[in-house]
Amino acid sequence: MIIGYEKLRLVQDDLKKANIDIIICDEGHRLKSANNKSAQAIRALNTPRRVILSGTPIQNDLGEFFVMVDFVNPGICESYATFKKEFENPIIKSRQPEARKKDKEKGKARSEQLASLTSLFILRRTADILSKYLPPKAVEYVVFCKPTKAQIALYSGLLESSSIRQCISGTDSPTHVLQAITSLKKLCNCPSLIMTKASEGDSSYTNLAPIIDKYSSSITTSGKLAVLDHFLQRLKKETDEKIVLVSNYTQTLDILQDLLNMRGMSFLRLDGSTAKLAFPYKALITSTKRQEYVDRFNRTNREGSFAFLLSSKSGGVGLNLIGASRLILFDTDWNPSVDLQAMARVHRDGQKRQVYIYRFLTTGMMDEKIYQRQITKQGLSDSFMDAKANSSGNSFSLSELRDLFTFHENTSCHTHDLLGCTCLGKGEKPIKEELQSDENDLEDELLGFIPASQAIAEIMPPRNNQMNALNDYLHILPQELNESELEELVEDDILNSVMRDTDSDSGHCKISYLFVKYSATPTEDSVD
Structure with missing residues (x-):
């Protein structure tokens, strides 16, 4: 029997009467909560054998890992309270940069013990097994874009607003904190995205009125949009390639859609509720026909569909968009697996070209803070699922992660500052x-x-200590390198062209910093 999780909950009473020998749960990370209704329904069947298939078994913390382990092998780690005391707490404590020697030794021992225990019933397969069927691994670029003057002024104004001051003081509710973070995230994408709240007279944004008036002519652009605009024009003019643009927000997709329309670039759009076929088409089709548009994108030339606008939450899983060889993550999700799944849409079986992945971040702002948080989460997953030797510690302390509401204006890359790396941005391979x-x-x-x-x-940034995943990237400060040096380090003519584009006010590159990884595998998901 093949059945969806939602349908299973409806017929679980009937299934209890059947003698089911084995249940295989695809996308098993959906069962990550002990209170998950689907997980409870499957447990109620008393099936002797359970198998979970998942490409992202740890999305946020070890608690999720415990739930899945206990689901397939009940009681092997005893209760969650015992698991947290014996494994989770000492492991997390040992991963902090300020951890003492005895804490690190204890955490390492418990980590090895947990990995050894669970390896008895975990079979790990990565996308590397498909390497002979795929083109060379994707090249990944983390692109730090300088914010515009309007963004800087509005971001600073928001940080001074009453709502965010309450967040910083710790007196606000988690809901309001999330709303404040979302506002700052949207401002990173484009200032116009926060205009609605300001125009509606929200008391939290009253101090922004004079700033909005001053920068009214540039309120519809951002550092990332400026870089994207130049990038798309160059890509359309100099290549025959197509591109996927990914965002978490439908409002951001609207802005990207407006940009494509303004430049006369054809596109398809999938955001969950609807699939749109635009320029020169005007049709509006329900998302149930999304495969039709995936096929259209993959089969048609650029005149019919140059770009594919994609919502990361609704379309980031399962789609095969091999018609494109380039993908841009325009904003970043808290959960690294969401971004990894979206990035893997173009590097799949059937791809004939070299794949390029670009992650756009706004320098010093919320974008970059979320990216820093992602690094620590990915390191946690690596240490248990792949037993990677260099994942024993986090790159950032908890105090640095609480620094969400601080704007680092005078930096080329706050992430690189935190690493304490001494490479000087000249593209030399970091040495741990x-x-x-x-x-x-x-x-x-x-x-x-x-x-x-x-x-x-x-309170001090780590000095070249426990760099983890960022050890695999080249660190490049464009303004410190000449044209020939950049071309030698960055094997991407389109991106090199964009990096030569300077800001009219400062005379500096609109891209303030660049991380480059030439052996990137977008996701380790071997199931999806």
Whole structure:
């Protein structure tokens, strides 16, 4: 029997009467909560064998991992309270940069113990097994875009607003904190996205009125949009390639759609509720026919569909968009698996071209903070699912993650600043150095006292310490390199052209920093 999760809940009483020997749960990470109704329905069947198929078994924390482990092998880790005490807490504590030597040793031991225990019933297969059927691995670029003057002024104004001051003080509700974060995320995409609240007279945004008046002529653009506009024009003019544009927000997709229309570029759009076929078409079709439009995009030339606008939440899984060889993540999701799934839409079986993936971030703003958080989550997944040797620690402390509502205006890349990397942005491969210190060895001698240097570690950026995933990237500061140096490091003529485009006010490149990974695999999902 093949059945969906929602339908299974409706017929679970009838299924209890059947003798079902095995249940295989595809996209099993959907069962990550112990209170999940689908998981409860399957447990109620008392099936002796359960199998979970998932490309993203850890999306947020080890609690999700426990739920899936307990689902297929009940009781092997005892209760969640025991699992949290024995495994989750010491492992998370050991991954902080300020962790003491004994905490790191305990966390490492518990991590190895957990990995050994679960390896008895976990079979891991990555996309590498498809490598002989696919083109060379995708090239990934993390593109840090300079914010416009309007963005800087509005972002600073928002941080001074009453709503965000309450968030920083810790007196606001989680709902209001999320709303504030969302407003800052939208401002990273385009200032016009927060105009609605301001024009409606929301008291939290009253201080923005004079800023909006001052920058009214540039309120409809952003650093990312300026880079994207140049990129699309170059791509259309100099190549015969097509592109996928991904966003979390339908309002952002509307702005991207307006940009494509303005430039006379044909596109398809899929945002969950509807699928739109635009320029020169005007049809509006329900999403149930999305495969028809996927096929149309893959089969037609650029005149019929140059771009595919895609909602990451509704269309980021299952689609095969091999008609495009380039994909841009215009904004970033808190959950790295959402972005990884979206990135994998173009690097799939049947792709004939070299694939390029671009992640657009606004320098120093909420975009970059979310990207930093993603790095720590991905490291957590790596350490248990692939036993990667370099994933023993997080790149950022909890205090740095709480720094969400701080704008780092005078930086080319706040992420690189936090790493304390000494590469100077010249594209040299970062070298991980194990910093030797006798301070941890002194803990016992100091009768429990902690050295002052360790006590302040939480407020100091780590110095080339535990760089994790970012070790695999080249770190490039465009304004410090000449044209020939950039061309040698960045094997992408379109991106090189965009990096030569300078801001009319500062004379500097609109791209402030670049991370490049030439061995990128967009996702390790071998199921989807």
